[in-house]
Amino acid sequence: MKITGKLAVVASLIAGMGAASLAQAHGIWFAQRSNQLALIYGLGGDDLDVIKRQQKVKSVSAYDEQGKEVSTQLTPSGPLLVVNTDNQPAIVAGIMDNGLWSKTADGKWYNKGKDEVPNATISEHTFKYAVHLRRPLDGAMPVLPAQKLQIVPVGKQLPDQMGQPLTVRVLFDGKPAPGAKVQPDLLNDPDSEPLKTGADGTVTIKVRNQGLNVVVAILDTPPSEPAKTNSDEHEATLSFVLQHLPE
Template sequence: MRHLKSIVAAAVCAGVSAPPAAAHGIWFAQRAKQVAMIYGVGADDLDMVKRLPLVERVEAFDATYRPVGATLRAAGPIVLVDVAAPPTLLAAVLQNGVWSRKGEGEFEKKGRDEMPDATLAEKTVKYAVSVQGPLTRPIPALPTQALQVVPAGALPAMLGTPMTYVVLYKGKPVSGARVITDLINDPDAKEITTGADGRVTMPVRNQGLNVVRAVYDGPSDDPKRYDRIEHTATLSFALPHVPE
């Protein structure tokens, strides 16, 4: 019995070991009718309060995309967004640090200067844009979002509708970004890679919250510490359900 418990414990530990930094993203979602900032992947809603010091910026914008005051605050185990007026968009940037690993081992929060024999060293940055109100004009490229996913047209009313997204890197369409349509309910989906126009077309997956995720590996700005900068961006929006 003791041997069996050891095997089970080892399996549990393996299951909860930290996945590569690319697996995680940030997005905004309702929690008890308040908007919260989430860090996680799939059904994993991880400790955002612990990561609050890593948030470089949170922003809100009105229907004409003028800035609206926005702040974050810890409320028990979650991080809530306080805004000066109802926003049309929310946006955030989280600096997730430098991570390295040897071979296929687990990532450690070290740079190549600390782990010179690492097979990969990368800086990871997370971005989020969330549609909170009706869109009356196209979402612009936001200067603070080095990587951004924008809808190419109006948001649809029904799940299953084909939707085209444009992935922007530093404000311009980028090829080679890897996109999935649902970070929460299908995080292991096969990625679709953007072409030269930065576009991908996928059916809208949920009649509710949708979190589209894109990852792009950009050049390093500190090659001695890391080989690349891994940018992970989400676009979240919700489709309404039938009135109760």
């Protein structure tokens, strides 16, 4: 095999590892559970125990159609963390600091930095962000300063039918994030090959579901604690519901 062929194989393997990393990254999003809006932590169809991770949830906030913040709170209710929607917010957002994670060659993950797992092959500080649209907005979606990584629909209206195109812009610190990896459906197709945002931070996907949609984006940045991790992983979701036909 020629050297160029070997390099192509290596590049392909690295790309595959990147896709696998995205597919295996648990996220947070908001979804209706028994007529209540709940904060979910999981991957695909798996809802994991969010109650034991409650201390990692750093904030939950709510906004009206114009992006003005309204009061809300997150309350445990059985196995769920439920959002108070008494003020009828149009947008709900959350942030989780999921801590330091290191992976060893045998595939095991440890909730520690590489300083405590010296044989780690991957070591990262993971942050989770979530934005949920409860109803149509009066205009373009506002940029939420607390959301370090945010998925923002381009334009003033979302599609109303599955299969229609949706252009989104991924922002990091409020600025376009080129090279962010985006998947259109974290719930039902978490193993799909991610698309990458362009220089302007945008990418066009197809709306996957006539129901709950959870779009996910991941961006790796240089480590905030180089002695403990090799990178910071920021994962953001944008969730919204397309209405079904009347019964």
